[in-house]
Amino acid sequence: MRTGSEQQTIQQEFTYTGIGLHTGSQEINMTCKPLAVNSGIRLKRVDLQSEPEIEATVDNIVSTKRSTSLGTEEWQISTVEHLLAALNVLGIDNLLIELDAGEVPVTDGSSKVFTELLQNAGIKKQNEKREIYTIEEAVWVREEDTYLVVLPYPEFKITYTFVSNHPAVGNQFGEFTIDKDTFVHKIAPSRTFGFASELEALQKEGLALGGSLENAVLIGENEIINNLRFKDEIVRHKILDIIGDMALIKPFKGHIVAVRSGHALNRKLARKIKRQVMPY
Structure with missing residues (x-):
């Protein structure tokens, strides 16, 4: 619809x-x-x-x-x-x-x-x-232990479960109905993040070359190096990424439920929604 x-x-x-x-x-x-x-x-x-x-x-x-x-x-x-x-x-x-x-x-x-x-x-x-399309039946994708589904819902809502055994991050859960006010105050300020243990390998691959404490949350071996804007800033940023990746298809109303998903799975869901819900 x-x-x-x-x-x-x-x-x-x-x-x-x-x-x-x-x-x-x-x-x-x-x-x-x-x-x-x-x-x-x-x-x-x-x-x-x-x-x-x-x-x-x-x-x-x-x-x-x-x-x-x-x-x-x-x-x-x-x-x-x-x-x-x-x-x-x-x-x-x-x-x-x-x-x-x-x-x-x-x-x-x-x-x-x-x-x-x-x-x-x-x-x-x-x-x-x-x-603006309406999701009328569930659409889902999965890769190993990462999951992403969109369900019928009258607004645009995202639920995300971030899973980690890091002592300073742990598991994080976020759930927001995404409107302008919620986005501006609760989602938009959440920053990208990275683990210090991965930094050298990423830079050898030509990634994260411009990363710094000015533009990313850096997670050390046992602690988060810089100050957080939200105690659950990590999961909020994952929600932000989903909002950005879903901008690559027509706008829609529905409830996205995500577990451990990233850009690759976001892409798969967006393509499947486009194919099943937005025939054009």
């Missing part, structure tokens, strides 16, 4: 400059510009000679290793999920995102800065309906 409201874009363009979490790229310039109705969310690499452009859809994911990356075999844009989460909850349907590097700036590792930038730019209703 589909319902409608007005499509939205931003009132004025803005530019933000920051570093890349995984690539370590310094001074990435990101400019967001309003687009006409039915344009979708589009990303453009202005640093490449052909200035290639791609739509932010689940079919254009090229990697889910430690982040969600969009692109082709020739080029890509990584770490899109935190920006997409803000666009998802704010209901922005049409936007051009220009980047002069292969990664979205990490800001502080959360969606807080993106949310503030978009709200400050102003959100503009457009003269065309958007489609």
Whole structure:
């Protein structure tokens, strides 16, 4: 079933400059510009000679290793999920995102800065309906001991169980009905995180090169190194990631229940929802 409201874009363009979490790229310039109705969310690499452009859809994911990356075999844009989460909850349907590097700036590792930038730019209703789908029967995916299911529900809700035997993290449970106020105050500020024991191996793979205590929660052998914004910030960030990855399909109402899921499983669920619920 589909319902409608007005499509939205931003009132004025803005530019933000920051570093890349995984690539370590310094001074990435990101400019967001309003687009006409039915344009979708589009990303453009202005640093490449052909200035290639791609739509932010689940079919254009090229990697889910430690982040969600969009692109082709020739080029890509990584770490899109935190920006997409803000666009998802704010209901922005049409936007051009220009980047002069292969990664979205990490800001502080959360969606807080993106949310503030978009709200400050102003959100503009457009003269065309958007489609919001309703989940009418369960859709699920599973990989070994990770699970992800979306159930019928009149709003957009996410329940997540984070499982860990780390003494300072432990198991964490989060459940939120995702509306703008809840997202802004309870989800958007939650930062990405990493384990110090994995850092060297990740950097050898060309990942987490720009990570620091300024843009990530660092988990040591027995303790969390920096101060948390929420005592359960880890599980809240996992919920944030799901919101961002689900922005790669049409908006929908339903209750997502997740156990240990990450970007790869989020992608599988998004593709299955698109195939079963959004035939277009």
